[in-house]
Amino acid sequence: MRDTVDARGMxxxxxxxxxxxxxxxxxxxxxxxxxxxxxxxxNVIKLAKSMSMKVTVDQQQDEYYxxxxxxxxxxxxxxxxVDDKVAVVLFGNNVLGTGNEELGETLIKSFFYTMVESDRxxxxxxxxxxGVYLTCEESPVLAQLMALKEAGVDILSCGTCLDYYHLxxxxxxxxxxxxxxxxxxxxxxERVLTL
Amino acid sequence: MPQVQDPKLLVSGxxxxxxxxxxxxxxxxxxxxxxxxxxxxxxxxxxxxVAAANALSxxxxxxxxxxxxxxxxxxxxxxxxxxxxxxxxxxxxTLQEAGCLLVGGHTxxxxxxxxxxxxxxxxxxxEIITNAGAAPNAALLLTKPLGSGILSTALKGDLLQENALxxxxxxxxxxxxxxxxxxQRIGVLAATDxxxxxxxxxxWEICASSDVGMELYFNKIPLxxxxxxxxxxxxxxxxxxxxxxxxxxxxxxxxxSEAGQIIMTDPQTSGGLLIVVEEKKLNSLVNExxxxxxxxxxxxxxxxxxxxxxxxx
Numbered sequence: 001m002r003d004t005v006d007a008r009g010m011x012x013x014x015x016x017x018x019x020x021x022x023x024x025x026x027x028x029x030x031x032x033x034x035x036x037x038x039x040x041x042x043n044v045i046k047l048a049k050s051m052s053m054k055v056t057v058d059q060q061q062d063e064y065y066x067x068x069x070x071x072x073x074x075x076x077x078x079x080x081x082v083d084d085k086v087a088v089v090l091f092g093n094n095v096l097g098t099g100n101e102e103l104g105e106t107l108i109k110s111f112f113y114t115m116v117e118s119d120r121x122x123x124x125x126x127x128x129x130x131g132v133y134l135t136c137e138e139s140p141v142l143a144q145l146m147a148l149k150e151a152g153v154d155i156l157s158c159g160t161c162l163d164y165y166h167l168x169x170x171x172x173x174x175x176x177x178x179x180x181x182x183x184x185x186x187x188x189x190e191r192v193l194t195l
Numbered sequence: 196m197p198q199v200q201d202p203k204l205l206v207s208g209x210x211x212x213x214x215x216x217x218x219x220x221x222x223x224x225x226x227x228x229x230x231x232x233x234x235x236x237x238x239x240x241x242x243x244x245v246a247a248a249n250a251l252s253x254x255x256x257x258x259x260x261x262x263x264x265x266x267x268x269x270x271x272x273x274x275x276x277x278x279x280x281x282x283x284x285x286x287x288x289t290l291q292e293a294g295c296l297l298v299g300g301h302t303x304x305x306x307x308x309x310x311x312x313x314x315x316x317x318x319x320x321x322e323i324i325t326n327a328g329a330a331p332n333a334a335l336l337l338t339k340p341l342g343s344g345i346l347s348t349a350l351k352g353d354l355l356q357e358n359a360l361x362x363x364x365x366x367x368x369x370x371x372x373x374x375x376x377x378x379q380r381i382g383v384l385a386a387t388d389x390x391x392x393x394x395x396x397x398x399w400e401i402c403a404s405s406d407v408g409m410e411l412y413f414n415k416i417p418l419x420x421x422x423x424x425x426x427x428x429x430x431x432x433x434x435x436x437x438x439x440x441x442x443x444x445x446x447x448x449x450x451x452s453e454a455g456q457i458i459m460t461d462p463q464t465s466g467g468l469l470i471v472v473e474e475k476k477l478n479s480l481v482n483e484x485x486x487x488x489x490x491x492x493x494x495x496x497x498x499x500x501x502x503x504x505x506x507x508x
Contacts, residue, residue: 013352013430020428039433046429046453159414169507171450176414176508 005033007040008063015040016047019068023051026070033066041066049152087190088124090182091131094139096195105140111195112144121153122193124185126177128158136162137170145173158182205320206257211400212325213253213387216318224320228253231267231311235347235464236364239278243285244368246310249390249465251293254316255375256388256468258324261293261316266300269309282310293370322379329385329405329471331499336480336491338374339366339467341394341458342422348432349425359421366419367465373487374468381480384473389466393438395459397469398504399445401497405471408503411459411495413451418458426454426461434462446504459506471497 005022007015019033033044041057041064048055054069095104096111115121125148127135134141135157149155155174162168162176186192198209205224206216214228230250234242247264254261266286270279279302290297295314346363349355355363371388378386385405387397394416398409425431438460448456470491472480477493484491498505 012433013348013354016429017352017354037433039431039436042436043429043431046427046431050427050429169449171508173450175450175452175455 002029003031005031007033007044008036010035010040012039012043016043019044019047019066023048023053023068023070028071029069031068031070033068034063035066036063038064040064044068087122088126088185088192089122090186090192090194091125091127091134092129092194094130094133108134109140112141112148116144116147116151121148121151123190124154124156125174126156126158126182126185127161128182129161130165132157132161132165132167132171135171135173136167137172139172142172149173156181156185205323206325211404212327213256214259214316216257216259216320216323218320222319224318224323226254226257226259226316226318227314228316229267229311229313231309232464233307233309235343235367236350236360239281240285240288241364241368243282243287243310244289245364245465246282247286247289247293247312248368248370250312250314251289251295252371252388252390252465252468254314255371256324256386257316257318258322258375258379258386259316259318261295261314263296263298263315264290265298265313266302267309267311267313268300268302269305269307270302271306271308272304274308278308282308286310286312289368289370293372324378324383324386326385326387326401326404329401329407329497330473331407331497333384333471333473333497334477334493335398335409335411335495335497336470336472336477337389337394337416337467337494338371338470338484338489338491339369339389340417340419341389341461341463341466342419343367343464343466344393344432344435344461345422345425345430345458346419347464349421349430352430354425354430355421359419362419369465371468374470374484374489374491377483377487377489378468378470378472378480381472381476381483383470383476383480385471386468389463389469391434391462392441393435393460393462394466394469395442395446395504395506396438399442401469401471402445402501402504405497406501408498408500408505409495410498410505410507413455413459413506413508415492415494416459417490417492422458422461423454426457431457432462435460438462442504445502446506449505449507451506451508455508456506
């Protein structure tokens, strides 16, 4: 089943509104919204991402065909998929596992390298305590975290922890968060993995 | 535009300032500005109030006191003229609140309604507050929350809840009168009002005119409720993207979400004052503002690195 929304010639926020209404009406399948300017294109892509739907865009001359797939709850068009089985991963340390530190660092590197390559990705990575060293300057896994963020994974570092370790101005990837948001993410009923 | 020069023209468009200033004598200078808008709210009376607060704001941003104003309006005569009357009544009420006299105006026929004012104010020639007076290591203060462009867009799409509309209306109809009087009394380095170019666009005007850089703290910037959600949803006016493109090579975002970035370039209607004040005067400025019911948020500082606005979380 495919539905089409023709939003050519429309100003913001109309393309977003009529796309939203159309998405709410269909139960599954693909919706194509056609727009004729970049602002409308970017706004409709944002809408689909905010609803965790997969988006691809085809440009034909001055028009953009935005394909939104309601079946698959997969953000972004980067080809990297987000797994909904494990939603949240909480990192309390900058190494993986307890024991030898050097081994722990090797393991955490390998962990993120693998996650970038894997089809299965969490929705949110949260970093607390020494975990925040992973999102800051000199982290051994910055490139991997950036790739994950690019793929639509939310990366959140605890603000209190950044303050404590004097890392606030060294944060390189993702956003700063507070305990309220951390708790909300842990308690919202999705699967949580603590490392 | 040709640059006009005259010894009595103290401030012109060359410093990207909010209003022109012309010296009459040693004690007095005229502040002149004009601004008009298309409706951003459904209630015509509120639209009039917002348009007036927005037009007056340019005088306030220069540290001036508005004296007289002229209405400028466009209206489709096929529409009910009661609507126009309500717009003008809203404008007149706000002028009265500002102690500014409405002395006339002009209306033309046009399909899309527009309303605004040409405002004339007065300022002491030695007390003009411009974009060009900032120095490094001074504090940046913002007197109203951001989000009016995004929330007005949400309102157009019928997405805005009643209480969010109330907050938006309250913010946009608030005069920068008190903020201006207080900053004039305390003495500040530079100021501007945050309007169409968004927070970062107007911050950039200060940087360029004063030859300083800035560091802004995103988490300290006051936001109206719902703004982040709408930004994430793509309910964003085209002007925000235009502003961001213009600022691309001037601003460095460090760990600021996509929504946060676009909120900082969201065009504001009747936004607050962005004030540059020396650290030693910061506390008294914040306290005096609070006594007058204005919440000034410290959102950053100026730096000695011209050409760069660094935004951190």
